[in-house]
Amino acid sequence: MxxxxxxxxxxxxxxxxxxxxxxxxxxxxxxxxxxxxxxxxxxxxxxxxxxxxxxxVLDSHYVEMDTRKNTTTSSRGSIDFVPRTSSHLRYAQYTLDGDHDDLKPLFYGQEQVLATAPTTFSAINQEINFLCYLKSNTSTFSVESEKAFGFQKSNLQFFLQLFGKDEADGDWELIVNGTYSRPLVCTSTSELCDPITLFYESHIRHPYYRIGVSFLNSRELYDNTLIDPHFVKMEFESYNAxxxxxxxxxxxxxxxxxxxxxxxxxxxxxxxxxxxxxxxxxxxxxxxxxxxxxxxxxxxxxxxxxxxxxxxxxxxxxxxxxxxxxxxxxxxxxxxxxxxxxxxxxxxxxxxxxxxxxxxxxxxxxxxxxxxxxxxxxxxxxxxxxxxxxxxxxxxxxxxxxxxxxxxxxxxxxxxxxxxxxxxxxxxxxxxxxxxxxxxxxxxxxxxxxxxxxxxxxxxxxxxxxxxxxxxxxxxxxxxxxxxxxxxxxxxxxxxxxxxxxxxxxxxxxxxxxxx
CATH class of the missing domain: 1.20.1070 (Rhopdopsin 7-helix transmembrane proteins)
Structure with missing residues (x-):
């Protein structure tokens, strides 16, 4: 047939x-x-x-600050230490020139870390996640059980600002300006605490992003040396193109x-x-x-x-x-x-x-x-x-x-x-x-x-x-x-x-x- x-x-x-x-x-x-x-x-x-x-599946870029080394590192981008204000139009920029022995103003809620995304984004990246990493300081614990299990804070509050712009030389547009609460979990198995999700964008609105954060109730963490007072890392996670x-x-x-x-x-x-x-x-x-x-x-x-x-x-x-x-x-x-x-x-x-x-x-x-x-x-x-x-x-x-x-x-x-x-x-x-x-x-x-x-x-x-x-x-x-x-x-x-x-x-x- x-x-x-x-x-x-x-x-x-x-x-x-x-x-x-x-x-x-x-x-x-x-x-x-x-x-x-x-x-x-x-x-x-x-x-x-x-x-x-x-x-x-996922593409991650980061910027981090370490005042002990007096350095900032990133996969491209910048991170600044600035006074916490409600305005994104004017701020006095601090450089790591010895003015700050550690990040005490950040953990006391007096100043904020302002991080610019190391890369540009487009709609093909689908969505974006803004994360923050802190370092635990479990070596200071005197009790062995604390060293074994680490510590956690169920309601770490922070002031968050998120900016976006469409052109490299354009003005930053304020997207988010408010106070949020997240759990902070630090285990003994990792030097870095679990990532804190600062913000999640379900779709890409702008090619350029900048995020600012200041912790409002982390004084006890700093005073009790539970966290490394010299380190903070910001990560920008999106779908790989x-x-x-x-x-x-x-x-x-x-x-x-x-x-x-x-x-x-x-x-x-x-x-x-x-x-x-x-x-x-x-x-x-x-x-x-x-x-x-x-x-x-x-x-x-x-x-x-x-x-x-x-x-x-x-x-x-x-x-x-x-x-x-x-x-x-x-x-x-x-x-x-x-x-x-x-x-x-x-x-x-x-x-x-x-x-x-x-x-x-x-x-x-x-x-x-x-x-x-x-x-x-x-x-x-x-x-x-x-x-x-x-x-x-x-x-x-x-x-x-x-x-x-x-x-x-x-x-x-x-x-x-x-x-x-x-x-x-x-x-x-x-x-x-x-x-x-x-x-x-x-x-x-x-x-x-x-x-x-x-x-x-x-x-x-x-x-x-x-x-x-x-x-x-x-x-x-x-x-x-x-x-x-x-x-x-x-x-x-x-x-x-x-x-x-x-x-x-x-x-x-x-x-x-x-x-x-």
């Missing part, structure tokens, strides 16, 4: 009133196994490429595969049979392919060109929409194995699943909306520094509880499938599908649960391999089930419909015999 004849046969239907079997019903077991192996190999290649060829381009390239590469596959799948089903004759899975896979395109975000490039927080938020909405819809589809696929199509009423079959996944979607979206609103109201807000049981953490707990309910529901559906399979009450084609779907479902759900927890409790990718593995994991899953449910050349016979519709009667007879 030539390519032309195969293509014609692939998209041609002798009778559109018939229901055509998906490939999963006619492929031999070894062919399905080969598809699994190919998907696994591609997933492994994606991880290897991410580990060995992926760029570093190379990683942003890497992410952009992979997203659009996956879209260029998914979009044609989506169109071909829908056309093949339309030409082959009427919509009412499509299998339940085929109807939802078409939508799932569309959501996969959204997951990879066709407008992702606007994050870099527009430099607006709204496009970053839309990207999160697309990702969560896909993940929640995928979870809904899994419930439908699993439950449809034991419930004949004639018994699947919208009220009792679909509504419970829509409500469960819809609630999950609403609460996950609400958690991110909450963060964005807090950032707009208070530019110094950051999840990493919220203390106590915040509203965000409460929402996160609710998401965890909903996820547990979802897992229990899915386990219940799977147990019903396994039980009916054990009692030989499943139609033959459903018995074969159940084995394939059970394996795919377990694999996908585990990955999805981890994915949701990462997005709820940590919004950052840790590595290029993590990003690529998840995007390829979902893409390969959807591509695989698309191939398995592609309409074949073989129509479903009437006796197969009868067998599926008679499942309930067979089950009743089975239990009647057991009662006797």
């Amino acid at each position: 030539g390519v032309r004849e195969f293509t014609i046969r692939l998209f041609k239907s002798e009778d559109r009133s018939k229901t055509y079997k998906p490939l999963i019903d006619i492929l031999p077991w070894w062919a399905v196994l080969v598809l699994f192996i190919i998907a696994t190999v591609l997933f492994g290649i994606a991880i290897i490429v991410g580990v060995f060829a992926g760029p570093v 190379a990683y942003s381009n890497w992410e952009l390239g992979w997203r659009y590469s996956i879209i260029f595969i998914t979009a044609p596959l989506c169109i071909a799948f829908i056309i093949a089903n339309i030409i082959r049979s009427h919509f009412v004759n499509w299998a339940t899975e085929q109807k939802w896979i078409g939508l799932l392919l569309i959501f996969l395109v959204l997951y990879n975000n066709p407008i992702f490039a606007l994050i870099f060109t527009a430099g607006n927080w709204a496009f970053s938020f839309i990207n999160i909405v697309f990702i969560i929409s896909f993940v929640c819809f995928l979870m809904f589809v899994v419930l439908v696929f699993t439950d449809s194995l034991v419930i004949p199509q004639k018994d699947r009423s919208f009220l009792w079959f679909y509504i419970p699943k829509i409500v469960l996944v819809g609630i999950l979607f609403v609460f996950v979206i609400t958690t991110f909306t909450y963060v964005r609103l807090q950032e707009q109201e208070d530019p110094g807000y950051n999840l990493g520094i919220v203390q106590g049981l915040s509203s965000y953490q409460t929402l996160g707990i609710i998401v965890v509880l909903i996820m547990l309910v979802y897992i229990f529901v899915l386990i219940y559906y799977l147990m019903r499938v396994i039980e009916k399979h054990r009692m030989n009450l499943l139609p033959k084609r459903n018995a074969w599908r159940s084995k394939v779907i059970w394996f795919l479902t377990i694999t996908m759900v585990i990955g999805t649960i981890v994915e949701i927890f990462l997005y709820v409790f940590s919004k950052d990718w840790n590595s290029s391999a993590q990003f690529l593995s998840y995007f390829m994991f979902y893409s390969l899953y959807v591509w695989l089930i698309t191939i398995l449910y592609w309409p074949s050349f073989t129509a479903v016979q009437q006796e197969e419909f009868d067998e599926e519709n008679n499942t309930q009667a067979k089950e009743d007879d089975y239990f009647d015999e057991m009662d006797e």
